[in-house]
Amino acid sequence: MTISLICDRLLPLVALLLALLLAPFARAAGDASEQAQRQDTQAQRQGTQPGNNAPVWRDVRKGENPYQTTQVRGVETNILVQPAGETWRQIRNGPITLYGGLFLIAVPLLIYGFYRWKGPLKVHGQPTGRLIERFSDWERIVHWTTAISFVILAVSGIIMLFGKYVLLPMFGYTLFSWLAILGKNLHNFVGPLFVFCTLVMFVTFVRDNVWQRIDFNWVAQAGGLLNGRHVPSGRYNAGEKAWFWFGVTFLGLVSGVSGLVLDFPNMDQARSVMQLANIVHAISAVLFIALAFSHIYIGTIGAEGAYESMRLGLVDEAWAKEHHEIWYEEVKAGKARQHFADDIPADVKVQVVQATKA
Numbered sequence: 001m002t003i004s005l006i007c008d009r010l011l012p013l014v015a016l017l018l019a020l021l022l023a024p025f026a027r028a029a030g031d032a033s034e035q036a037q038r039q040d041t042q043a044q045r046q047g048t049q050p051g052n053n054a055p056v057w058r059d060v061r062k063g064e065n066p067y068q069t070t071q072v073r074g075v076e077t078n079i080l081v082q083p084a085g086e087t088w089r090q091i092r093n094g095p096i097t098l099y100g101g102l103f104l105i106a107v108p109l110l111i112y113g114f115y116r117w118k119g120p121l122k123v124h125g126q127p128t129g130r131l132i133e134r135f136s137d138w139e140r141i142v143h144w145t146t147a148i149s150f151v152i153l154a155v156s157g158i159i160m161l162f163g164k165y166v167l168l169p170m171f172g173y174t175l176f177s178w179l180a181i182l183g184k185n186l187h188n189f190v191g192p193l194f195v196f197c198t199l200v201m202f203v204t205f206v207r208d209n210v211w212q213r214i215d216f217n218w219v220a221q222a223g224g225l226l227n228g229r230h231v232p233s234g235r236y237n238a239g240e241k242a243w244f245w246f247g248v249t250f251l252g253l254v255s256g257v258s259g260l261v262l263d264f265p266n267m268d269q270a271r272s273v274m275q276l277a278n279i280v281h282a283i284s285a286v287l288f289i290a291l292a293f294s295h296i297y298i299g300t301i302g303a304e305g306a307y308e309s310m311r312l313g314l315v316d317e318a319w320a321k322e323h324h325e326i327w328y329e330e331v332k333a334g335k336a337r338q339h340f341a342d343d344i345p346a347d348v349k350v351q352v353v354q355a356t357k358a
Helices: 002-048 054-062 083-118 137-209 213-220 238-263 271-299 306-312 317-323 325-332 346-356
Strands: 131-133 314-316
Touching: 083 137, 083 271, 131 317, 137 238, 137 271, 137 306, 213 238, 238 271, 271 306, 306 314, 306 346, 314 317, 314 346, 317 325
Parallel strands: none
Antiparallel strands: 131 314
16 A cells, blocks of 8 residues: 555656656757758748748748857847838838928928918017117027027938938939938037037026916917917017927927937947837927927017027017017016116117017
8 A cells, every 4th residue: 555655646746757858859859840841841932932031031030040140249139130120111211201291391381371461570669779688698609509500400300301302303313422421420410419409408598488377378369470469478478488398398308319319329229229219300300390490480580570689689678568568577677687788889779670660
């Protein structure tokens, strides 16, 4: 009874131990049989479809072949073909290029139609000749440095994204290649500068771009753009604040961070990360450029005196009261950091007054 009991208990353990020991051999035999079957299938395929090496390339795409190796160590260095790259190419050269291009054409056309319909925003009162410092020297330096770097990035980015569809047929391969190379290098080197300028601009202008209750009234009346009614606002109205927060800050940082990922591929990011960054960068940049069209319009021909306010840093008292009445009252009461400007050269005063005339 004792021997029988011992056998009954030991036999399952022995069987389990044998199964564990023989499992690798069985797996190897199965793999060898599967490999032999695949080789036979490939041999038959070569007889009926010469040159068809689909199984080989399937293994290459998977990147799991033990014989697919390299002496170069790094992220994805053993992957010869990445199928996701074709998906990225189709998205980048498909909907982003098509719909992004149409969007960048439609926005200027809409702005032009609005300009022909409404014309520029004018100052109804006569200029008084008393000037107010609207932007300090530092604020104008930050603005124009950021603006110039943005324009360089926008133009070079448009060349790289749409150039082969628009410029290449017009200029041919030689000239377009020079433009593309120049644009790429400008884009790569100016990009980090723009990111830095965006951060400096945020710190410089965030204080006066905090949302207040009066801004919602401005939004409800669309700033008076449609009905022509005067809508009081602080130093910056709700439209300018929306541009600051969504355009400059959000889209600027998204474009900047995704651009840095692309600008420094030696930081061991995988190709999938680079592809995702490229898609995010392209979409955010297209939106950024489209919104910038509106900002540039309002800051130049869309509102009389707006361009001079950023170029010279000065506005006439009538302009301040017309467009930013609450801020104007704060300046008069001495509650604002800005103040009335004295001892302004006569030629500068003439430029500001001329720009303010109705």
